[in-house]
Amino acid sequence: MTSLCFYFQVHQPMRLNKFSVFAKDAPYFDDERNRTYFERVARKCYLPTNKLLLDLINTHDKKFKIAFSLTGVFIEQCKKFYPEVLETFKELAKTGNVEFLNETYYHSLAALFSVNEFKEQIKLHRKAMLELFNQKPKVFRNTEAMYSNNIAKTVESMGYKGIITEGHESILGWRSPNYLYNPHECNKISVLLRNYKLSDDIGFRFSAKWWEEYPLTADKYSSWLSNCEGQCINLFIDYETFGEHQWEDTGIFNFLRYLPTEVLKYQNLDFKTPSEIIKSNKAVGIIDVPHTISWADIQRDTSAWLENDMQKLAFEEIAKLENDIKKHPELLHVWRLLQTSDHFYYMCTKWFADGDVHKYFNPYNSPYDAFINYMNILQDLRQKLGLNESG
């Protein structure tokens, strides 16, 4: 039996306000813009897809199962801009067929600068999951699936049974992503690896007319899944794929609607949540990842956030405030919101000139605007902390 493991990532950053060097007492976050984006994605994706998933769980004799990871930043905006969306997630939770994963509350890069801060943000998120969905998460996924031996060890020490990352050749070699593995020097925690080919068939290629498999149908896709070997096929996808990255007129909702029926026609396939997969399978090997990987871009490293010198400087400057911020608890939340990975993503110059995916809901005209804006806010925050050098 090969189990299909669907996990959807749900995140919206709190985008920053336009903040000039002359700004005084201006808000850091652009509520107006964030609300507009949120409402749009809620209407196009969150509400219709949640409804569809609920139907599918109810009409398939509880055999259809899925997992979500909702960032804390998403949840806060949900409460503020569209509480109804949160209710539909709670309904999904009540079916018992939906697992909620744990991540850093702020969708941050904290794992890359401070073990303490990383753990604090995980705990905040764990608490939120317990309060909202009455679940104590057992599986962890780090921001953008960032993963290394050290990150795995930290997460294991916090009692998690599973951790998620990208099933890329650079860490697997000849091995298949469709099995459980143990992280290097860990035995209490398993790694679930994203099958990026099959995940991207839905996430990126679904409506690609240049693709030889276009159009992708539920029965064709199910036949591919049925032909796979392994314990599990991990299909980890950005939730906005449904209705936002792939608009409704691409047929993405119909694809999803018929998928469970088509999959369950095969005797060798079923649906499981990440925790169930870990419970019912044993790791077949060890993966060793000394340098941090992620699920982003072709490079699958941290270069989308921390490649150019602007990104590095901005990141260093925010990280540097860790000790000072503890003396100002009223600014802690803001400091952490500024750690959200998207702020650094917007400063990425890698493919800026080509006008690529990095542009998605990006509030800036250029990575340079993103950098100045971020640094101006940081300067203001430092001022509030009484740290500012003049000039």
Next chain:
Amino acid sequence: MIGWEFPPAKTGGLGTHCYELVKNLSKKNINVTLLIPKRTENVKHDIPNVEIIEVGSTALNPYNTTSSDNKTFEKGYGWNFFEEVKAFNRKCVEVAKNKKFDVIHCHDWMTSSAGLELRKMTGKKMVFTVHSTEYDRTASIYPMNFIVDIEKKGVRESDLIITVSEGMRKQLIDRYAADEKKINVIYNGIDSSKYFGLTKKGNNGTVLFLGRLTNQKGTWFFLHAAKKVLEKKKDVTFIVAGQGEQMPEMIKLAIDLNIMNRFIFTGYLPENEVLRAYAAADVYVMPSVSEPFGITALEAIASGTPVIVSKNAGVAEKITHCFKVDFWDTHEMANEIIGLLRYPVLKECMRKNSYKEINNFGWDRVADQTIAVYRRAL
């Protein structure tokens, strides 16, 4: 080809364009006869396949005698100037009718009347490059109707049109009712080998403006942005390089804003000093109110200097690694200047990335695209 400027005479992009164009056409074995006005300094060149005829004050044309004691054309539009232009056009027709050519190529309104006349006489096709319109040059403040009329006629009666940007294409369609199918956009180029390139440089806190001091170039906005920068950052020097009708006015403005001690007005700079000015600056600002292309932005980038350009500039359509700002938004301009001065990493990222972008801007490409237009005309 009928041009207006040719090195060493040069007041704008048109001169650079004509020089680089004929040079690169020549490399591609296109024979060019270039007619240009005679000026105080004679043209010296050794470009094969190119014959340059300086038409002007030594003219046989009786109408041109007024200028014999004033051989340099000035851009301050005096009545004399318009007579000169007319005389130049008449003389061009005289000279060109004895020459052999397949296509007529004119640049801007100062040359288009002769082109149209020759077109009528010979039946040859005419290509009209519009580098700027009267509305651009005057920043739409008191455009001269009779120049607009000449431009309209050129746009209407020429066979094909070349514009230096998409923005200019739109302007000709909207304002001059140009036939869309006639227009070809060919962006200006840069010979980056002339400039200093990405040589290592420190920060000396200088911000450069380089261009004619006119309404069009937005010098006024540069000074107001400077005022705002100095509110936040004291140790900044602003250099205004170039000359123009607004020079006295701008100096007075700098005094009134109480920032004259942070300003250097260089006046006219010879080419070698222009190159140094570009390379020495930390930031180049081009706040033009109207800018069909904006070659100076490419020149600054070729000198390893990051640029802030007016959003409406043609060059902003093609260069992505720069700041693009509304010319009137001096607040944002100052914000960006301070950012570039305050964070060396920002400056480094931008200048390196924009330097890569100008690889696509060779004059060789301009020549190829122009030849394609000639072919279309034939």
